[in-house]
Amino acid sequence: MSISFNFLQEAVNSKRLTLTEKTAQEAISPDETARIQANPLVKQELDINHQLSQRLIVATKNGNMLMQQNIKVKNWLDRALQSERNIKEQIAVLKGSLLLSRILYQQQQTLPSADELEDMTNRIADLRLEQFEINQQRDALFQSNAFVDKLEEGHTSEVNDEVHDALLQVVEMRRELLDQLNKQLGNQLMMAINLQINQQQLMSVSKNLKSILTQQIFWVNSNRPMGWDWLKAFPQTLKEQFSAMKITVNWQKAWPAVFIAFLAGLPLLLIAGLIRWRLKWLKAYQQKLAAAVGSLRNDSQLNTPKAILIDLIRALPVCLIILALGLILLTMQLNISDLLWAFSKKLALFWLVFGLCWKVLEKEGVAIRHFGMPTQLTSHWRLQIVRISLALLPLHFWSVVAELSPLNLMDDVLGQAVIFLNLLVITLLVWPLCRESWRDKESHGIRLVTVTILSIIPVALMVLTATGYFYTTLRLAGRWIETVYLVIIWNLLYQTVLRGLSVAARRIAWRRALARRQNLIKEGAEGAEPQEEPTIALEQINQQTLRITMLLMIALFGVMFWAIWSDLITVFSYLDSITLWHYNGSEAGAAVVKSVTMGSLLFAIIAAMVAWALIRNLPGLLEVLVLSRLNMRQGASYAITTILNYIIIAAGAMTVFGSLGVSWDKLQWLAAALSVGLGFWFTGDLR
Numbered sequence: 001m002s003i004s005f006n007f008l009q010e011a012v013n014s015k016r017l018t019l020t021e022k023t024a025q026e027a028i029s030p031d032e033t034a035r036i037q038a039n040p041l042v043k044q045e046l047d048i049n050h051q052l053s054q055r056l057i058v059a060t061k062n063g064n065m066l067m068q069q070n071i072k073v074k075n076w077l078d079r080a081l082q083s084e085r086n087i088k089e090q091i092a093v094l095k096g097s098l099l100l101s102r103i104l105y106q107q108q109q110t111l112p113s114a115d116e117l118e119d120m121t122n123r124i125a126d127l128r129l130e131q132f133e134i135n136q137q138r139d140a141l142f143q144s145n146a147f148v149d150k151l152e153e154g155h156t157s158e159v160n161d162e163v164h165d166a167l168l169q170v171v172e173m174r175r176e177l178l179d180q181l182n183k184q185l186g187n188q189l190m191m192a193i194n195l196q197i198n199q200q201q202l203m204s205v206s207k208n209l210k211s212i213l214t215q216q217i218f219w220v221n222s223n224r225p226m227g228w229d230w231l232k233a234f235p236q237t238l239k240e241q242f243s244a245m246k247i248t249v250n251w252q253k254a255w256p257a258v259f260i261a262f263l264a265g266l267p268l269l270l271i272a273g274l275i276r277w278r279l280k281w282l283k284a285y286q287q288k289l290a291a292a293v294g295s296l297r298n299d300s301q302l303n304t305p306k307a308i309l310i311d312l313i314r315a316l317p318v319c320l321i322i323l324a325l326g327l328i329l330l331t332m333q334l335n336i337s338d339l340l341w342a343f344s345k346k347l348a349l350f351w352l353v354f355g356l357c358w359k360v361l362e363k364e365g366v367a368i369r370h371f372g373m374p375t376q377l378t379s380h381w382r383l384q385i386v387r388i389s390l391a392l393l394p395l396h397f398w399s400v401v402a403e404l405s406p407l408n409l410m411d412d413v414l415g416q417a418v419i420f421l422n423l424l425v426i427t428l429l430v431w432p433l434c435r436e437s438w439r440d441k442e443s444h445g446i447r448l449v450t451v452t453i454l455s456i457i458p459v460a461l462m463v464l465t466a467t468g469y470f471y472t473t474l475r476l477a478g479r480w481i482e483t484v485y486l487v488i489i490w491n492l493l494y495q496t497v498l499r500g501l502s503v504a505a506r507r508i509a510w511r512r513a514l515a516r517r518q519n520l521i522k523e524g525a526e527g528a529e530p531q532e533e534p535t536i537a538l539e540q541i542n543q544q545t546l547r548i549t550m551l552l553m554i555a556l557f558g559v560m561f562w563a564i565w566s567d568l569i570t571v572f573s574y575l576d577s578i579t580l581w582h583y584n585g586s587e588a589g590a591a592v593v594k595s596v597t598m599g600s601l602l603f604a605i606i607a608a609m610v611a612w613a614l615i616r617n618l619p620g621l622l623e624v625l626v627l628s629r630l631n632m633r634q635g636a637s638y639a640i641t642t643i644l645n646y647i648i649i650a651a652g653a654m655t656v657f658g659s660l661g662v663s664w665d666k667l668q669w670l671a672a673a674l675s676v677g678l679g680f681w682f683t684g685d686l687r
Contacts, residue, residue: 041167045167045170045171045174046170048174049170049173049174049177052174052177052178052181053177055181056177056180056181056184059181059184059185059188060184062188063184063187063188063191066188066191066192066195067191069118069195070191070194070195070198073117073195073198073199073202074198076202077198077201077202077205080202080205080206080209081205083107083209084205084208084209084212087103087104087107087209087212087213087216088212090103091212091216104213104216104217104220106407107209107213117199117202117203120192120193120195120196120199121196123192124189124192124193124196127185127188127189127192128189130185131182131185131186131189134178134181134182134185135182137178138175138178138179138182141171141174141175141178142175147171217406217471218471218472218475218568219469219472220469221467221468221469221470222406222409222410222468222469222470222471222472223409223410223412223413223416223468223469223470223471224468225466225467225468226416226417226420226465226466226467226468230413234413234417237411237413238413238414240411241411241412241413241414242414246335260331261327261328261330261331261332262328264327264331265323265324265325265327265328266324268320268321268323268324268327269320269321269324271316271320272316272317272318272320272321272324273317275313275314275316275317276317279314282310282313282314283310285310286307286310286311287364289303289304289306289307289310290307290364290366290369290370293369293370299503299506300503301499301500301503301504303370304366304370304371304496304499304500305496307366307369307370308356308360308366308492308496311356311359311360311365311366312352312356312359314355314359315351315352315355315356315358315359316352318351318355319348319349319351319352319355320348322344322347322348322351323344323345323348325344326340326341326343326344326345326348327341327344329341329344338404339400339401339404339405342400342403342404343396343397343400346396346399346400347393347396349485350389350392350393350396350481353485353488353489354385354389356492357381357385357488357492358382358385358386360492361373361378361381361382361385362378362382363375363378365378367381370499371495371498371499384429384432384433387429388426388429388430391422391425391426391429392426392481394418394419394422395419395422395423395426395474395477395481396481398415398418398419398474398477399474399475399477399478399481401415401474402471402474402475402478403475403478406471409470409471409474412470415470416465416470419465419470419473419474419477420462420465420466423458423459423461423462423465423473424462426458427455427458427459427462430454430455430458431455433451433455434451434452434454434455438452449609450487451487454480454483454484454487457476457480458480461473461476461477461480464476475568476568479564479565479568482564483561483564483565486557486560486561486564490553490556490557493553494553497546497549497553498546501546501549554613578597578598578599579595579596579597580595580596580597580598580600580601581595581596581661582594582595582596594661596659596660596661600659600660600661601659601660603659604655604656604659604660607652607655607656607659608652608656610652611648611649611651611652611653611655611656612652614648614652615645615648615649615652
């Protein structure tokens with residue numbers, strides 16, 4: 001029925017276009033004699049009619065195209081609505097089945113993209129403006145005699161009765177053309193508005209459908225659990241998987257494309273060669289920067305960033321070669337070219353981060369000369385980086401497979417086994433690093449929490465892989481690796497900031513010493529007794545600057561962390577459907593039974609962590625930024641910061657307990673108890 005409707009619509013469009021062309025032909029070929037048509041004034045007006053007739057034909061064609069787009073988008077919208085209904089039914093019927101994951105993956109591949117839809121806002125505005133101009137021209141032709149008289153002004157020698165009658169016919173035909181053009185533009189405007197409404201509805205339905213699919217795919221098992229049955233079937237399944245693997249090459253398209261690929265990768269290879277050629281100069285300049293460390297005259301805060309930038313440039317050649325190879329493979333028309341290109345981009349970023357760490361930790365490198373790390377410790381960390389980087393490679397590859405072709409994961413027993421063993425190796429490598437961070441007394445609290453969470457994640461991913469949530473494992477693993485990158489870069493930035501503060505502190509101390517010596521010499525020469533002026537303690541300056549800097553760095557870390565995990569935040573709303581326990585509550589005076597979900601528990605944990613971070617940092621920052629600048633009584637700033645701590649504790653406790661199902665009447669008692677305790681303490685402190 002849809003096909004016959006399309007044929008019918010094409011026939012209607014063709015008929016409409018034929019009638020328009022006929023009208024246009026009549027407009028430019030009136031029944032005048034050749035002598036009258038040769039008149040300059042008549043010829044000029046006929047040319048205007050010809051231009052309008054061409055605009056009418058173009059408007060008819062555009063209207064036909066808009067009609068086709070409307071039909072196509074309406075069909076997409078109907079299919080999307082039907083898919084939404086079908087998916088909800090399939091989720092209810094096939095919940096917990098492997099068939100559900102296959103259906104969801106296939107539905108995800110067929111979702112319409114926003115790139116396929118044209119933004120109609122500007123086009124609608126242009127149509128409104130064009131229709132307004134056409135209406136103005138048409139209104140000017142309602143009094144045709146007056147319009148023709150105005151045309152004939154200044155051409156009295158060329159005008160006679162025949163020319164006057166011909167001009168009246170031309171103007172009458174022009175008014176008919178403008179009427180037709182106005183109708184066509186009105187139809188276009190109506191269809192464009194309808195198309196925009198349908199597109200908005202389609203994107204809304206697609207967004208909702210994508211959210212449902214993302215949540216369900218993330219929380220449905222994509223593979224069989226790794227139990228005894230899985231182990232017994234593993235050899236045969238692995239054999240079948242290897243036999244199904246095929247790499248095809250379209251040599252007819254591949255050979256010409258290889259030359260183009262080499263041309264595309266040539267700039268990357270040239271840049272890599274240039275860096276390799278200037279490597280000795282870069283190392284010499286880096287050694288010069290290292291020699292300036294500790295010198296009051298030559299050392300500066302920019303020396304360390306410059307040295308790190310050189311290490312970054314030194315790590316670039318391998319990254320550029322990887323990208324060049326990826327471009328070549330992309331243009332060779334393999335059936336896995338897109339997969340290899342995506343993996344090459346991931347691998348280039350991977351080498352850039354870990355290659356930078358390797359360069360920073362090398363002998364006589366930035367870590368030793370600038371950050372003052374012991375040589376034995378840097379050697380230990382270099383070895384750990386090599387082990388962890390090699391262990392992350394399989395995880396990188398299969399995470400790319402999960403992003404591009406999740407359907408191939410369903411029967412991938414090889415990947416499931418490799419990733420499980422890979423995560424086991426990563427766990428054995430990461431836990432010692434976590435233990436060392438906890439033993440380090442100088443480790444920052446937020447860094448300790450981050451490292452601990454990053455160490456727990458491989459264990460959780462192992463459990464997910466073993467229970468069949470292979471796709472979920474790979475999606476989380478990709479974000480986990482990017483978070484590891486973030487932690488590495490953040491630690492490097494943190495050490496750079498500490499180094500910059502130490503350089504600034506030494507310079508301030510040196511300038512104060514010089515000023516003190518000059519004052520002593522000056523006052524000694526005048527015979528006056530030397531007097532010391534009150535100055536801010538150097539440790540206080542460093543502490544204030546460090547707190548402000550740490551606040552900015554924590555904010556930067558939070559923004560980047562959100563950027564990494566933002567596309568997966570929506571899947572955690574599925575946790576609201578997992579009920580942990582019920583409790584009795586009240587709404588509008590009526591008793592109701594409420595539930596505490598897994599999402600509520602996760603929210604309580606996050607709220608507790610945020611409250612803990614605020615308790616640790618906010619009062620100190622308030623004292624540094626505000627209270628230290630005010631002239632206050634002794635003990636007043638301490639009282640204010642303590643009250644702020646109590647407020648944060650009360651708000652955090654009420655938020656956490658409220659999300660866990662503690663009723664409001666009990667929370668009121670908790671708030672009252674905290675208020676009474678705070679009042680007794682505050683009264684005693686002021687006394």
